[in-house]
Amino acid sequence: MAYKVLYRKYRPQDFNSLYGQDNIKKILIDSIINDKLSHAYLFSGPRGTGKTSTAKLFAKTINCENPINGIPCNECNACKNYDQSPDIIEIDAASNNGVDEIRDLRDNAKILPTYSKYKVYIIDEVHMLSQSAWNAFLKILEEPPKHVIFILATTEIQKIPITILSRCQRFSFQRISNDIIKENILRISKEENIKITADAADYLALLADGGMRDALSLLDQLSKENQEISKDLIVETFGILTENDVEEIFKYLSQRDINAIEKIFNEYLKKGLDINLLISKIINYIYKLEIEIINGKKSIFITEDLKHLAEELIVCYNKADALNLIKIILYSYIPQNISQNISQNISQSELEESKSENISREIIDERNKTNNKLIQNNEVQKQKNISNMDKINNLKQIRLNNSFVNASKNEKEKFKKNWEIFINKEIGKNNIEILSLIEDLNIEVVSPTNVLFSHKSPSVALLFNEQTNNLEQEFNKIANYSIRFICISSSEWEEKRKEFIANKNRKYIYIEEPKEEKTSEVINSAIDIFDEKIIEIN
Numbered sequence: 001m002a003y004k005v006l007y008r009k010y011r012p013q014d015f016n017s018l019y020g021q022d023n024i025k026k027i028l029i030d031s032i033i034n035d036k037l038s039h040a041y042l043f044s045g046p047r048g049t050g051k052t053s054t055a056k057l058f059a060k061t062i063n064c065e066n067p068i069n070g071i072p073c074n075e076c077n078a079c080k081n082y083d084q085s086p087d088i089i090e091i092d093a094a095s096n097n098g099v100d101e102i103r104d105l106r107d108n109a110k111i112l113p114t115y116s117k118y119k120v121y122i123i124d125e126v127h128m129l130s131q132s133a134w135n136a137f138l139k140i141l142e143e144p145p146k147h148v149i150f151i152l153a154t155t156e157i158q159k160i161p162i163t164i165l166s167r168c169q170r171f172s173f174q175r176i177s178n179d180i181i182k183e184n185i186l187r188i189s190k191e192e193n194i195k196i197t198a199d200a201a202d203y204l205a206l207l208a209d210g211g212m213r214d215a216l217s218l219l220d221q222l223s224k225e226n227q228e229i230s231k232d233l234i235v236e237t238f239g240i241l242t243e244n245d246v247e248e249i250f251k252y253l254s255q256r257d258i259n260a261i262e263k264i265f266n267e268y269l270k271k272g273l274d275i276n277l278l279i280s281k282i283i284n285y286i287y288k289l290e291i292e293i294i295n296g297k298k299s300i301f302i303t304e305d306l307k308h309l310a311e312e313l314i315v316c317y318n319k320a321d322a323l324n325l326i327k328i329i330l331y332s333y334i335p336q337n338i339s340q341n342i343s344q345n346i347s348q349s350e351l352e353e354s355k356s357e358n359i360s361r362e363i364i365d366e367r368n369k370t371n372n373k374l375i376q377n378n379e380v381q382k383q384k385n386i387s388n389m390d391k392i393n394n395l396k397q398i399r400l401n402n403s404f405v406n407a408s409k410n411e412k413e414k415f416k417k418n419w420e421i422f423i424n425k426e427i428g429k430n431n432i433e434i435l436s437l438i439e440d441l442n443i444e445v446v447s448p449t450n451v452l453f454s455h456k457s458p459s460v461a462l463l464f465n466e467q468t469n470n471l472e473q474e475f476n477k478i479a480n481y482s483i484r485f486i487c488i489s490s491s492e493w494e495e496k497r498k499e500f501i502a503n504k505n506r507k508y509i510y511i512e513e514p515k516e517e518k519t520s521e522v523i524n525s526a527i528d529i530f531d532e533k534i535i536e537i538n
């Protein structure tokens, strides 16, 4: 039998075996017993607290032919097949957030369930839906077919439009207590013959930070060591997993010390650890940071940026090259206005602190010196970034326009074929740096001279645009025709598309690109990504 990860294997089969969230369970069971179902539910709360498990159990129970006191019978057809049921539809809004997907859903929802009472749509990370997708969704939520139930799950309830909130029955999932997590770890360890000490189970629960799924992923990793799990083993295996380490990453980010971050990531990679766990840790840390800033703590990070950063990191979840994507995304969020914030920090809080905490004058001077250096470096970097960004933005506008000039389906088909060959070739080369840029691109518009791509992550789109020259050359070698690339974020594309439809009769006129002299910088960044021999071709 194929190995099944613990959290899937021990996914609860009914509400009795679901750990934590007792209040929510009780209300849901009562509503099933009293046949008082709502058409839409909203489950909000931190990652790994049982939102999706609860949604699935709820779907299973309401479709069971003979439920007993709100507990599915596990005997009937619906129960036995609920894992593959065509009537329980799971959608990940992080990767299906466009209006087209929601329109498909709307059409599909009108069709009666295949063999169950209800068609249940579980939409995960629902806050990622685009504005137009929400509008489309609202229409079906206003008049839902009788046989349809929606369960929306989100980690960020504040991003859900009020018009949606008011139409859902809402449940707020809490972090699961360490005791409950520990109890589950010990129970599963016993069943799986995994030896674990009590204080190791305590420590695991602490690391999991209220998330059962994280706890079981940790246990999974550790069980592969084939030795008794002790606290020492945990520390040794998950050196990076404590909050301190994530804190380190952010400290280095604020100091622009990319080498130090690379080192942390490389160690992580060497240990072959679960990247998704790292992503959750970083995201949880970001949420914590946001709250601290809102409560008045000084930080060089801006809450708006942090919000976007968390959103973009969710895109990395379950991706094969997630670690690389995380790097790209994190680096693009290195604070730009470091100087201003740092001087503020020093002048106010630190000086005051120095009185009470007795930090000596020298330490303060030393810190100021380092910070001044940072500020200078930052200014130079900032100027470079700004001029580079201007260039790219300018080019972006031109290429965006040009991709609409004589664009056609035929061009798109022709390009698609070659693009597939290109991607396969790159996969063969196993160049993760390039793959992470090109793998999840959507081809939106193709003209004889230009291609317009979109990507979920604005950071990846930006990075792609910094590398178009090299990518075009590589592509040209395979396809034997030259064509210009540009990439915009999915949300930008959504806007552009609307604009295009609204101005259907507009004539697009080709704009020449400005001639650009090659700077050593472009070549340097190319060397980072490609091997040198490509550069020589020029």
Ligand SMILES: [Zn+2]
Binding pocket: 063, 064, 065, 066, 067, 072, 073, 074, 075, 076, 077, 078, 079, 080
């Ligand atoms: Zn049943």
